[in-house]
Amino acid sequence: MNMLTGATGRVLLEARSVSKRFNVGSRIVPALRKTVHAVDGVSLQVVRGETLGIVGESGCGKSTLGRCLVRLHEVSEGEIIFEGRDITRLSRRALRPIRRKIQMVFQDPAASLNPRHRVRDVVAEPLIIHEFGTHSEIDARVVELLRVVGLSADHLERFPHEFSGGQRQRIGIARAIALEPDLVIADEPVSALDVSVQAQVVNLFQDLQERLGLTYIFIAHDLSVIRQVANRVAVMYLGSVVETGLTEAVFDHPAHPYTQALISAVPVPDPDRAHRGRRILLKGDVPNPAAPPSGCRFHPRCSYAQATCRDVRPALTRIGPHREVACHFPLV
Amino acid sequence: MTEATATDPAVPLLAVDNLRVSFRTARGTVRAVDGVSFRLGHREILGIVGESGSGKSVSLMAMMGLINDPNAVIEGSIKFQGRELIGLGAREMRRLRGGRIAMIFQDPMTALTPVYTVGRQIVEQLRLHTDLSTGAARNRAVELLEAVGIPGPKDVIDRYPHQLSGGMRQRVVIAMALSCNPALMLADEPTTALDVTVQAAILDLVRKLRKDFGSSVILVTHNMGVVAEIADKVAVMYAGRIVEHADTPTMFRTPWHPYTWGLLDSIPPISGARPRRLSSIQGAPPSLQRLPPGCSFAPRCQYRSRRCAVKPPMIGEPDHRVACVLEPGERREIVRKPAQQNDEIPS
Numbered sequence: 001m002n003m004l005t006g007a008t009g010r011v012l013l014e015a016r017s018v019s020k021r022f023n024v025g026s027r028i029v030p031a032l033r034k035t036v037h038a039v040d041g042v043s044l045q046v047v048r049g050e051t052l053g054i055v056g057e058s059g060c061g062k063s064t065l066g067r068c069l070v071r072l073h074e075v076s077e078g079e080i081i082f083e084g085r086d087i088t089r090l091s092r093r094a095l096r097p098i099r100r101k102i103q104m105v106f107q108d109p110a111a112s113l114n115p116r117h118r119v120r121d122v123v124a125e126p127l128i129i130h131e132f133g134t135h136s137e138i139d140a141r142v143v144e145l146l147r148v149v150g151l152s153a154d155h156l157e158r159f160p161h162e163f164s165g166g167q168r169q170r171i172g173i174a175r176a177i178a179l180e181p182d183l184v185i186a187d188e189p190v191s192a193l194d195v196s197v198q199a200q201v202v203n204l205f206q207d208l209q210e211r212l213g214l215t216y217i218f219i220a221h222d223l224s225v226i227r228q229v230a231n232r233v234a235v236m237y238l239g240s241v242v243e244t245g246l247t248e249a250v251f252d253h254p255a256h257p258y259t260q261a262l263i264s265a266v267p268v269p270d271p272d273r274a275h276r277g278r279r280i281l282l283k284g285d286v287p288n289p290a291a292p293p294s295g296c297r298f299h300p301r302c303s304y305a306q307a308t309c310r311d312v313r314p315a316l317t318r319i320g321p322h323r324e325v326a327c328h329f330p331l332v
Numbered sequence: 333m334t335e336a337t338a339t340d341p342a343v344p345l346l347a348v349d350n351l352r353v354s355f356r357t358a359r360g361t362v363r364a365v366d367g368v369s370f371r372l373g374h375r376e377i378l379g380i381v382g383e384s385g386s387g388k389s390v391s392l393m394a395m396m397g398l399i400n401d402p403n404a405v406i407e408g409s410i411k412f413q414g415r416e417l418i419g420l421g422a423r424e425m426r427r428l429r430g431g432r433i434a435m436i437f438q439d440p441m442t443a444l445t446p447v448y449t450v451g452r453q454i455v456e457q458l459r460l461h462t463d464l465s466t467g468a469a470r471n472r473a474v475e476l477l478e479a480v481g482i483p484g485p486k487d488v489i490d491r492y493p494h495q496l497s498g499g500m501r502q503r504v505v506i507a508m509a510l511s512c513n514p515a516l517m518l519a520d521e522p523t524t525a526l527d528v529t530v531q532a533a534i535l536d537l538v539r540k541l542r543k544d545f546g547s548s549v550i551l552v553t554h555n556m557g558v559v560a561e562i563a564d565k566v567a568v569m570y571a572g573r574i575v576e577h578a579d580t581p582t583m584f585r586t587p588w589h590p591y592t593w594g595l596l597d598s599i600p601p602i603s604g605a606r607p608r609r610l611s612s613i614q615g616a617p618p619s620l621q622r623l624p625p626g627c628s629f630a631p632r633c634q635y636r637s638r639r640c641a642v643k644p645p646m647i648g649e650p651d652h653r654v655a656c657v658l659e660p661g662e663r664r665e666i667v668r669k670p671a672q673q674n675d676e677i678p679s
Contacts, residue, residue, distance in 0.1 A: 057527035057528065057529065058498075058527055164616040164617075165616075166616055194383040194384055194554065194616070194617060195383060195554055195555075195556070195595055195598055195599065196594055196595060196598050196612060196613040196616075197613075197616055198598065199597075199598035199600075199610040199611070199612035199613075200613075200614075202600070202610055203609050203610055203612060206609065221527065221528070223528065223602060224599060224601065224602045225600055227600060227601075227602060227606065228600035228606060228607075228610065247606075248606075251603065252603075261529060262528065262529060263602065264532075266557065266602045267531070267535070267557030267558045267560065267561045268560060268561070268602060269556040269557045269559075269560045269584065269596060269599050270560055270584055271560045271580050271581045271584050271585075272584075272585075281529075281532060281533055281536065282529045282533075285499055286497070286527070
């Protein structure tokens, strides 16, 4: 992993105040109609060559944000800038050359691979769509890709169901890197895998980054995995980024009370250091995103909350060279 | 096959001996559980750790008498409070289940029906296993919901499961499991579907329940961290067998089995130095239909030798047992060296 940071490198992708709203509830009865702000004014930058980790609990909007960045969802507000160009409202046709530069890896490889296609076809598909070359060039490229992700030419004619979960994720990764993208957005790519296999796939992501100079946005709920892969992290809560910073700084000295609680809740595989009840317990559950709390969205669960937190929503504010936090009373 | 705590003078709460569960399938017999033995004492929390296909869940289902597949063959012995459960009639098993033995599943919706309020479901359980009147059962249900930390239990009791969050549903299931003061609680990945902050709260709850209700708990999980936080003893399962069994501090301080080493090493640390690469176990867990002869872990083990061609017996000390042929001297030698980075060879 190289040590590129938010300030020194070239920005590859930038999100400016991106929001995504979904309409839920009744389509017929207007009174029952509701709007959920799944992503609510998120701004962030990804620098070429780095891994930005996006972490948060279920429903925090991290997956929706990832899908907005590749335009699998159309954003409701804000802009997405890729290599200095606003791609937010590009037509499908104009977007096509950009799509090959931004690829996605999904959580469940079983669901994202066509069960009726052989591995050869799965990996060749993007190459065919983007007119990579002749048949024999594509064949050679597919074999090469399989080798890169730790599979072999013997696997070409098999179907996805003949593989284990870890191998299926390798196929998904081979497809994602087929067109030599600049940016790979991985949405929970290891969370469906067994622990022993998870480490292999995490290592594969890191190896590929070194070999191919990839930039990653790595979305996960597992804090230990994020800490392992990311140079920088963004912590999300109820649709917004509440803290960003270099990985080590955020994990060693969290600035937002939510980040602190989240890290303290991770069970430690070491009985000498296990919390055994000494962790910071949050009150209640994540609130309903259709009716978020006033002021700071985290205040009803925050043990440091004061009167201001109920009324005024804190903006994401720079508190250090690579550090931003959205809290009236940050911990560092 | 005598197990670790056989020295305990009192009758253990649960004694499992040489449990085997196999399924007859069109492609031959699959042995999901292959000779599992252990003892569980009173007020003890045992963590069973394993990956998919390790047989951890099937073992729990067998203890619960929930395997009713006509093609399943269950052999061995499961003695609960001295009473043999294998071969027990459906009617008597039903009396135990939900009464003296309760179960918590990974997905709380498995245990709750969406069409009744949670109160009605708890009351039904209480009425079935106790002689409480409906009114008294309802009051007891409110108490139970309060005991598992549900805010506003009088209000929640009339809600339907879909109106509650995942963490709240799991609390309702735990309240239901507790309703008849079970001596034994079996929990199958109870926190896997939950967020980490909720998981922490549920683990605290399980600890508190052992204290307040005096239940013993068997908790099945793939998460070594969860086990370290909560269990008194740990059994590591691989391909249907227990490969290592020890009390929790021993298991984490001086693990003996190469699989346990691999599991512990593949967890990215949450503090301290970040390894440049994670050490990982090569390959994937084996298919139960094509188990290698001898030690099932051998094909993935970097310390395998010719000795591994024979199924290793459980050896070791009374409170730390392992199914591996490595001699204590060899183990110490390996542990002293830094973990070798195995370049990944997918199976």
